[in-house]
Amino acid sequence: MHVNVRLFARLRELAEAESLTVEVPTPATAATVWRALCVTVPALTPFERAVSCAINTNFSRMSQPVADGDDVAFLPPVSGG
Amino acid sequence: MHVNVRLFARLRELAEAESLTVEVPTPATAATVWRALCVTVPALTPFERAVSCAINTNFSRMSQPVADGDDVAFLPPVSGG
């Protein structure tokens, strides 16, 4: 199945893309998507411990299942305010 | 000598004047002025313990001497903000 990945800030810069489509086997979790993404963009790998995740605009754990067509966003540490 | 008295808020309303001239003997303090004022406007008397005073736009104690022509302001408890 395919999921739509959104990236922000430094992750976006490292991937040189704010969104991309990632193919993962079924069943898959957000962690599966992240690992597939890191194969495509190895520079993201060091962020694994500091990344947060949102599925379809809801904060989610990396262990949360994803479905075909889901939007999966990966968020580096934040610095708003 | 004569001093110029300024009154504010409820004191002003009770005296029906925002400023008036008060005659006091020399030497005099702000307290002398206040007591002379209370003779003219007895309704002010109950404020004695709660009134503050400024001479020539400087906060002053009631025991501070006043000079001829001074501006003496009496201030009821404040409620700004």
Added chain:
Amino acid sequence: MLAVTRAPLSVDALAAEVEASVRTRGEGCGALASFLGVVRATHQGRAVRYLEYEAFDALALKVFAQIQAEAADRWPGAALGIAHRVGRLSIGEASVVIVAATAHRAESFQVCRYAIERIKQIAPVWKHEFFEDGEAWVEGAVVNPDDEAARARALEIACM
């Protein structure tokens, strides 16, 4: 940065002035805390029609400058602006605006809180409330600018 005025108050205008005053000083200004006192529709259950504020303008400006100096003494590098409105105010209008600028946010809240506590203690300003069923002068603190206990209390509230 200090004013007693009959005109409506603006946080944005005062914030711009305060920010500009501190921009190039020390670590500069990264945080602006502000406070607005606003006329409420009711007071102790009574329906408010409007308020009138009266000030001893010249002395109020001196008091605001004293509060600025006190704040600068306790929080070096902080900038503080204060504007108090006088005259007739409708419900929802602001009677006072305070803006405190510091490099970091914790101090901005402290300076702002300190300023409003001190204004309530020593600023020669009076509030006259007009209700549907009467009117009343509000009488709060007896002014004593040399009262170190009051100042210490304001500091404690600001820093707690």
Added chain:
Amino acid sequence: MLAVTRAPLSVDALAAEVEASVRTRGEGCGALASFLGVVRATHQGRAVRYLEYEAFDALALKVFAQIQAEAADRWPGAALGIAHRVGRLSIGEASVVIVAATAHRAESFQVCRYAIERIKQIAPVWKHEFFEDGEAWVEGAVVNPDDEAARARALEIACM
């Protein structure tokens, strides 16, 4: 009362909106505390040229609504507005504006402080600093909106 916007921020505009929302509720609104985060001219000794803020807009709005709900839970009757700016910001411009309205002043400061602490913990917004001699993404908190310890810390800071 919640926004992610490329336009300059205004405390006055947000304050008017927040005040109106709470005017007829409970004791109404007598106190508005606000906070502005402002771009400083220097950061850790480096001269700043400008900043860029980036947000996950849709999620940021949800987070702001969550912070509103948390505040309403802790401070019943309080109203809270939050606007975060994105895009390029010059020195002296505001990145975030928060307005907290309550009946009395102590709570307005608490709600406002709580909101900025929570924004820094969980809002999906990123700051990119451009210096005279380089650039850097600022990376602060790892977002975990379910982290009750973080929320408790924000409450503690707000109420201390």
